[in-house]
Amino acid sequence: MSNTEGHVRIFDTTLRDGEQAAGGNLNAAEKLQIARQLGRLGVDIIEAGFPAASPGDFACVETIAREVTESVIAGLARTKEEDIRACYGAVKDAPRHRIHTFIATSPIHMQYKLKMTPEEVLEEIRSAVSLARRLAEDVEFSAEDASRSELPFLIRAFKTAAEAGASTLNIPDTVGYSTPEEFHDFCRSVIEGVNAPREVVYSAHCHNDLGLAVANSLAAIRAGIRQIECTVNGLGERAGNASLEETVMALKTRSDRYGFFTKLDTTKLHSVSALVSRLSGVHIPPNKAVVGANAFAHQAGIHQHGVMTNPLTYEIMKPKDVGAPGTELVLGKHSGRHAFRSRIEYLGYTLSDEEIDTAFALFKKLCDSKKDVSDDDIAALIADEILLTSQENLYDLVRYSVKSGEGPALAVVSLRSGKGAVSDAATGNGPIDAAYRAVWRAIDMEPELLSFHIKATSDRSDALGETTVVLRSGGITAPGRGVSTDVIESAVKAFINGVNRLHVLASAKGVELSKRRKNYLE
C-alpha cells in the first residue's frame, strides 16, 4: 500500500469506539448484523471490538472475524501482552486480520494516567508492536492523545512502532481539541519527521468535541493521511467520532478539490445508518448531513421550484447516491415471500432461512392489522423480534393492562422469569409511568431511565410504535428496544429488554444492580 495513490482507506470503529458511547452495549447478533452491513458497504477495515475487555467481547470479535470476509477485521489491544494475545486469538480466523495496539503519548496522559516515563512508553511500544508483529502481519499502532503530545516525542514513538513492524501509524485527536489548519500542519510534521518507508500508511482518528472531526479528517488527508478512522452516524464517546457518511460523501462530492476516492458503495449509506441508529438506540437528528430525514427535503417554495426544474440548483448530492429512500415502497398482505426477502436484503439485514420464515410469518400477522407495511415497520420488526430473541432473557412480558383517564393511571403487568411468573401493579402519572412502576415492583429493581424515546415507523395512525430507552443501574448502562402497534406495550417491552441487558452486563462484570427504592402503589 503506498501513500501516493488516491485511495483513502476507511477504518470503521462503530463497533469499538462507537460502542463506548453511553448505552451502546449492542448484543452479539446486533454487532454481527452491523459488521455484515459494513462489509457490504465496502469499508476497508472493521474494528470489531476490544477482545480483552470481556469474554463476551472476545466471542463477538471472533464471530465477526469468521463471518465477515469482505473487510480486514481488526481488534483493539492495549500494549499489555495479554491484550495482544487475546486480540490475535479473536481476529486470527479472518482471512485478513489486524492487531491494533495503542498507548498514550501526551505528557498529561503519561504522567497522570499511565504513571510512566517517556522512555518506558517507548519500550512498551517496542515490545507490544514486536509481539503483535510476531503474531500477525498487519499491525496498527495508535499514539493516544497524539494531538496533545510533544512533536519530537511523538515522532520517536512512531519511529519506534514502524521499526518494530507497524504498517499503519494512527494519529488520534483523542479529545477533539484540534482545528483543521493546525491538525493539517501537525500531521504533515509527523509524516515528515517519522519518514517511514513508503508502504507505511498514516491514519487519523478524530473526535468531535468541537464539531470539527470531519473537517480535521479532511485536512489530515490533504496532509498525506491515507486512512480515516470513523463511525457510522458519528457514534462515539462524548460528541462522537468523525462521521463515516459525511467524510465519504465529502470526498466523493468534492473529488474536484481532494482528488481522492474511497471504495465504499455509497448507495448503502442510508441503510447502514438506519440500522446503526435503530440497534444502538441513538437517534439521528433530522438535519444531520447526508443521512438525516431532512437532508434532501426542500421546504422553501423557491427551493422546491428550483429542484423541480433541475435538482442540481439546490442539491449537491443525489438522494439515490446515498440510498436515501425516494418514493417509499410498501408491502401488503398480497406480497410474497420473494418480495419480502429482497426487501430485507435491501434494508441490509442478513438472516438465515429459518429467521426469514419467522420474520415472514410476523409480517403476515402485521398485515392483518395494517394495510400497508413500510420499510421502517419491517426493519423495526426484525430488530425487535429476530435480533432480540437471540439473547437469553431473564424477563419476558406476558401481558399488561392500564386504566387511565381522570386521576392517576393504574397498571398491572405480568412477566415470565426464570424463577416463575411475577405480577404486580402500580399507579403513576400517565399509563407508561404506571406500567414502568409496576415493572419496578415486579422485578424489585429500579433502574434509572437515562433516555426515553418513542418513534412512529410511518406517518400513518396505524404505524408501529418503536420505543428506545437507555437504563442505568449499579454503574452500568444498557439500551432497550421494543416494538408494537400498541405504543404502551412497545414502551414496556423496551424497558424489559433494557433490564435483561443490564442483567447480562452485570453478571459479566460481577456488579450488583440497585434495588427498588419506593412502593409506587398509592
Ligand code: KIV
Ligand atoms: O480516541 C482514541 O485515542 C482512540 C484510540 C484507542 C485509537 O480511540
Ligand code: ZN
Ligand atoms: Zn477514539
